[in-house]
Amino acid sequence: MSQLNIVATLKIKSENHAAFQTLFKKLVEASRKEAGCIRYELNQSIDDPDVYIVIETWASKQAIDLHNHTPHFIEFAAFAKEHCEKLEICILKPVL
Known part of the structure; x- marks a missing residue:
């Protein structure tokens, strides 16, 4: 399978x-060092400072799958599950 994007x-x-902020910094820095990571970008909404969007390319x-089993991702995911009002993950494949 070719590269995939996650939003x-x-x-x-x-x-x-x-x-x-502490966990985001750790997650982004460690994820960018992973062999299969092409892009890992953290964005914050200009309309709502509580909304963050992570754009990834793998x-x-x-x-x-390897990323989802790293200590930095597991730590972040466990914290986010308990401390987010909303969490949506969409895996996408490029079509053009």
């Missing part, structure tokens, strides 16, 4: 901004 949208609870499904 993850998180709406965090306002009281957790400081904790998320070399393959296998690279995503």
Whole structure:
């Protein structure tokens, strides 16, 4: 399978901004070092500072699977599950 993109949208609870900033930094820096990572970008909404969008590009499904089992991803996912108001993940394949 060819490269895949992930768009993850998180709406965090306002009281957790400081904790998320620490975890986001760790997640992004470590993810960018992974062999299958082509792009890992964290964005914040200009309309709602509690909304973050992560845009990722991975070399393959296998690279995503490996990423999902890394300590930095597991730590972030566990925290986000408990401290997000909303979390949506969409895996996409390029068509053109």
